[in-house]
Amino acid sequence: MESQDSLELYQKRIPIITRSVKGKFRRFKTTVLLLGFAVFFLLPWVPWHRAHGIPQAVAFDVTQRKFYIFNLIVYPQDVFWLAFLLFIAAVFLFFITTLLGRAFCGYFCFQTLWTDAFMFVERWMQGERSVRMKLQKQAWNGEKLVKVGGTYAIWLLISFWTGMTFVLYYGYAPDLLHRFFTGDAASAAYITVFGLTFSTLIAAGFMREQICAYVCPYGRFQSVMYEPETLAVTYEYRRGEGKNGRIGMKGELKQREKRQEQGYGDCIDCSICVQVCPVGIDIREGLQYRCISCGLCIDGCNEVMKSVGFPQGLIRYDSELNAESAAPKAPHLHWKRLKVLGYFAALVVMTTGLIVDIANEKDFECSVEQIRQPLYVTMSNGDIRDRYEIRLTNQADESVRFHISAEGLPPGALNLGLMQDALVHSGHSIIVDVGVELKPDQIKQYKSFEFVIQSLANDKDRVEVPMNFFSESSGI
Amino acid sequence: MSMQKQQQQPQTTGHVWDGDLQEYNNPLPNWWLIGFYLTVIFAIGYWFLYPAWPIAGTYTKGFATIRYTNDKGVTKTVHWNSRALLMEETNAAVAKQKPYYDKIGSMTPEQIAKDPDLNSFVISAGKSLFSDNCAACHQQGGVGKMGFAPNLTDDDWLYGGHFDQIQQTITLGRHGYMPPFRGVLNDQQMTELADYVLSFTKVPVNPESAKAGDALFHSETAACYYCHGANAKGRTVIGSANLTDNIWLWANVPAAKTVADKEDAIKHVITNGLHKGVMPTWGGRLSADQIKLLTVYVHDLGGGQ
Numbered sequence: 001m002e003s004q005d006s007l008e009l010y011q012k013r014i015p016i017i018t019r020s021v022k023g024k025f026r027r028f029k030t031t032v033l034l035l036g037f038a039v040f041f042l043l044p045w046v047p048w049h050r051a052h053g054i055p056q057a058v059a060f061d062v063t064q065r066k067f068y069i070f071n072l073i074v075y076p077q078d079v080f081w082l083a084f085l086l087f088i089a090a091v092f093l094f095f096i097t098t099l100l101g102r103a104f105c106g107y108f109c110f111q112t113l114w115t116d117a118f119m120f121v122e123r124w125m126q127g128e129r130s131v132r133m134k135l136q137k138q139a140w141n142g143e144k145l146v147k148v149g150g151t152y153a154i155w156l157l158i159s160f161w162t163g164m165t166f167v168l169y170y171g172y173a174p175d176l177l178h179r180f181f182t183g184d185a186a187s188a189a190y191i192t193v194f195g196l197t198f199s200t201l202i203a204a205g206f207m208r209e210q211i212c213a214y215v216c217p218y219g220r221f222q223s224v225m226y227e228p229e230t231l232a233v234t235y236e237y238r239r240g241e242g243k244n245g246r247i248g249m250k251g252e253l254k255q256r257e258k259r260q261e262q263g264y265g266d267c268i269d270c271s272i273c274v275q276v277c278p279v280g281i282d283i284r285e286g287l288q289y290r291c292i293s294c295g296l297c298i299d300g301c302n303e304v305m306k307s308v309g310f311p312q313g314l315i316r317y318d319s320e321l322n323a324e325s326a327a328p329k330a331p332h333l334h335w336k337r338l339k340v341l342g343y344f345a346a347l348v349v350m351t352t353g354l355i356v357d358i359a360n361e362k363d364f365e366c367s368v369e370q371i372r373q374p375l376y377v378t379m380s381n382g383d384i385r386d387r388y389e390i391r392l393t394n395q396a397d398e399s400v401r402f403h404i405s406a407e408g409l410p411p412g413a414l415n416l417g418l419m420q421d422a423l424v425h426s427g428h429s430i431i432v433d434v435g436v437e438l439k440p441d442q443i444k445q446y447k448s449f450e451f452v453i454q455s456l457a458n459d460k461d462r463v464e465v466p467m468n469f470f471s472e473s474s475g476i
Numbered sequence: 477m478s479m480q481k482q483q484q485q486p487q488t489t490g491h492v493w494d495g496d497l498q499e500y501n502n503p504l505p506n507w508w509l510i511g512f513y514l515t516v517i518f519a520i521g522y523w524f525l526y527p528a529w530p531i532a533g534t535y536t537k538g539f540a541t542i543r544y545t546n547d548k549g550v551t552k553t554v555h556w557n558s559r560a561l562l563m564e565e566t567n568a569a570v571a572k573q574k575p576y577y578d579k580i581g582s583m584t585p586e587q588i589a590k591d592p593d594l595n596s597f598v599i600s601a602g603k604s605l606f607s608d609n610c611a612a613c614h615q616q617g618g619v620g621k622m623g624f625a626p627n628l629t630d631d632d633w634l635y636g637g638h639f640d641q642i643q644q645t646i647t648l649g650r651h652g653y654m655p656p657f658r659g660v661l662n663d664q665q666m667t668e669l670a671d672y673v674l675s676f677t678k679v680p681v682n683p684e685s686a687k688a689g690d691a692l693f694h695s696e697t698a699a700c701y702y703c704h705g706a707n708a709k710g711r712t713v714i715g716s717a718n719l720t721d722n723i724w725l726w727a728n729v730p731a732a733k734t735v736a737d738k739e740d741a742i743k744h745v746i747t748n749g750l751h752k753g754v755m756p757t758w759g760g761r762l763s764a765d766q767i768k769l770l771t772v773y774v775h776d777l778g779g780g781q
Contacts, residue, residue, distance in 0.1 A: 373617025377778060378730075380721030382633045382677075387629075387778050389599075417776065422592040431596040435778050 002416065015436070016209065016280040017136070018119060019129040019272070023299025032107050038091055044168035051397050052426065054172045062170055066427065072358065075395055077365040084354045095343035097225040099333060100317075101232040105219055106294030111211050114162070114204035115278065125151040129275060155205045156197070163196030209279035214292050222287070223289050228321040229334035233293050235284045235315045236323055240267035246284075249308065256310055265357065266310050273297035273315060283315055363396035364424070366453050368465045371433065376471050384471045385415075385437045390451065392432070394424035401456040407464070408449035411439055421456060429441055436469060443471050526556055545650035573601065581765045585639035585772045595776070602773025605766060609758065610774075618777045620732070622728050629778045632723035634753075636712035637781040643771040645755065646762075652715055652753025657746050661698055668692055669700065674735070676708070676720040681735055715753075726750060 030328050046057035048070065054061055059068045074081065094105050105112060126132045126147045138144055146328055152455040166188050179185040180193070203211050212219045226232060240246060242265030249268050252258045256266070267284065274282045276296045281288055283297045301315040314331075318331040371387040379385055394400050401421045406414040415435040424430050438446055455461035487501040505510075523529065525540040537555035544560040545551045546568055554560055576597045580588055588594045607616065613625035620627030626634060634652070635645050657666070671681035672689025693700045694707065701708070703716040710718035717725065724730060727741040758767060773781070 035707055304772040355668075371617070374619040374627075374629060377627070377629045379630055380718065380723050381721045385630075385778060417780070418586065418589040419592065419595060424592060429596070430592065431599045432592070432780075433599060433776055 013210065014280065015188060016278065017129050017132050018278055019275040020123055021276045021296050021300045024300060025295030025299045029107055029116065029294060031404055033113050036113050041165050044165060046172040056172055058169060060170050063418060073395060075365065075393065077393060081354065081358065088350050088354065091343055091346050091350065094225060095347055097222045098227060098230055098343065099335060101226060101230050102219065102222050102293040104164045105212065105213065105292035111203060112292065114200060114285035116211060117158065117209050118204045122151055129296050155201055159197045162200045163193040166196055170424065209290065212279065212292055214445045220289065229319050229337060231331060231333065232287055233291060233295060233298060233315065233318055234318040234323045235285060239265060240314050241265040266314055268308060270304055272300040272304050276300040329425040362461050362463065363458060364455060364461055364465050367391045368451050370470065379437065383437050383439055385435050385445060386469050387433055387435045388467065390432045390434060391429060392422065392424050393429040394426055395425055399423060399425045403454045403456055404434065405452045406449055407452055408445065409446055410437060438469060443469065505707065577765045580768055585643065585768055588772045589775065598769055598772045599776065602769055605770055606773055618774065620750050623726055628774050630723055631779045632718060632721055633712060633779065634715045634717060637779050639771055641712065641774055642774050643767060646767050646770055647759040650715060650755040651758035652750055654750040656749030658748065665692055666743040666746050667739055669698065669746060670739040673719045673742055674738055676697055679735060679738060
């Protein structure tokens with residue numbers, strides 16, 4: 001057997017040591033980071049007055065199955081709001097992606113935010129890129145131990161507090177924090193905090209861009225939503241490379257006219273754009289799947305262009321359509337497209353739907369189901385009876401009496417048994433079984449009818465549930 | 477370990493058979509091996525904590541313990557086992573139901589049925605009690621079975637559908653009986669009786685025959701009215717069936733297509749009588765509160781009076 005060449009399945013990760021940069025995209029990223037962290041870390045500590053329940057602005061009470069979001073109380077029955085919200089988020093992502101590419105990845109994704117924060121810590125503890133590279137090559141000594149160990153320690157602290165904050169949403173924060181440290185919290189709290197501490201540390205400290213490249217499905221499928229009109233971080237190849245490629249600033253090549261005469265492009269090959277990139281790509285090789293569209297290379301390049309006196313915008317947000325045209329114009333948002341408008345219309349419809357639904361939220365939930373065992377019963381006088389199970393959940397703060405009636409039935413057909421107006425305590429659910437009896441000759445006439453459930457506390461709280469009457473002749 | 481180096485050249489285990497047969501040495505990936513060793517470490521920890529190794533007639537019991545209270549109310553701490561865990565979980569469930577059962581114990585079935593909270597508890601807890609104890613005969617949902625167990629969801633009751641009657645039925649059980657009329661009545665007389673009974677539900681029978689049956693029913697020859705009553709509506713005190721309604725239990729009249737088949741179904745019952753319809757006593761098996769709960773549940777099934 002001859003020896004095979006050492007072709008390996010996996011490439012070892014090349015560490016990415018980023019250089020810090022200043023500019024408008026960096027400022028925007030920092031602003032988003034600070035805002036995002038402020039909301040996430042402080043929200044559990046915002047008090048909120050409530051008659052019952054956790055006095056905290058946002059709290060998810062799992063044991064009571066009540067989720068408090070400011071003045072809104074969400075019950076498990078409202079879970080479709082969450083589904084709705086996720087739909088909206090997905091369409092919003094598609095909408096933004098066709099317009100601006102992976103803007104979510106670059107500025108808002110929590111992987112990006114936490115990685116960014118960890119990089120700040122890294123720089124603060126270990127210094128700028130060149131210093132960090134030197135430190136990495138250096139043998140282990142006290143200084144390296146303190147700097148690297150200190151970085152890891154702060155990362156761990158941030159990770160822990162991230163996990164802790166997440167858990168604090170699931171209870172009354174001051175009380176839960178106290179119980180957590182006295183060992184009285186639920187085991188789920190400890191498991192979650194441990195899990196999130198670990199995953200945050202690993203994902204933001206060590207895996208970083210690998211999460212985006214290998215783990216995250218969104219990053220990958222957003223790539224297929226790019227269109228020629230999409231604004232993406234673009235290196236203007238023709239301007240940068242000219243006829244003869246890019247070249248450094250030497251001698252007379254410091255003047256732009258001379259460079260152009262000799263066929264060289266505007267790119268001075270300073271590699272700043274590569275050094276600042278948090279995912280370790282070279283944008284000059286064109287758009288690629290790892291690019292999270294964070295714009296830091298734009299900031300880096302613009303700064304350099306300014307300092308050498310060349311026009312800015314060699315790297316910029318631009319559409320493929322514009323950047324590759326013979327005479328590129330100033331980049332602009334291409335929003336007059338069927339796809340964009342379609343996504344926008346869908347967004348508006350869904351968001352309005354969700355808001356209207358939440359605004360019209362009743363103080364109770366009800367569901368009516370026909371009892372199917374048996375589907376119908378023949379009574380001794382030949383009448384047919386169907387039975388229905390009504391479940392009522394009172395979501396109001398006080399006990400409410402409900403009146404159950406039916407519309408579209410002959411008088412006396414609805415049999416509530418002994419359960420007339422049913423009293424339901426706050427946050428409780430009850431089950432009421434009712435019967436509907438019809439004479440055989442009435443069955444054809446009353447195939448469908450409506451249950452009406454009316455709160456006696458509030459006229460507005462009324463629900464009509466359409467139902468069918470089944471019998472042998474219904475063809476079941 | 478330097479896996480990369482190893483993989484550059486195909487390594488063999490070093491063994492050679494038949495002069496040229498060699499075996500490749502392809503080590504498992506490190507992440508897999510580490511995972512495997514972790515499971516080994518986990519298993520060792522597990523052996524120390526939980527029952528694990530059989531030794532002759534006994535086994536290693538492990539250091540983990542569990543506290544549980546047995547049915548006599550004695551709390552014990554023993555080595556961890558799932559039986560004790562089940563006990564503990566059952567106790568917890570029973571404790572959770574206790575406030576409801578306490579209320580049920582102090583209220584009449586009618587009061588329970590009127591209380592929305594308790595009635596909801598009856599519907600959910602009754603479902604499992606009924607499934608465990610009653611559904612074997614009365615079927616899931618209490619729909620009954622022709623010729624075997626009565627339907628509990630209709631409004632026809634052999635022994636009465638009031639709360640106290642249902643409660644009595646469950647507590648004490650029932651035993652249906654009808655004497656056989658083989659040899660007492662001839663075939664024509666039985667047909668006449670069947671026609672009389674069928675005439676109540678407007679089955680097109682021979683009116684002459686039905687009239688004769690009417691006379692026979694109220695005569696001393698057949699003496700049906702002794703048990704079924706002069707109006708043939710049955711008597712709940714002894715559990716005799718109401719013969720005038722659409723509900724049939726022992727004679728499968730609804731399934732018979734022709735009038736003759738319907739007559740035959742009824743005649744079969746008259747000929748052979750009944751010595752079945754046995755409902756066992758639940759008094760000793762279920763607690764009084766459970767029986768009360770089932771009473772309300774069965775009443776709720778739709779037929780309660």
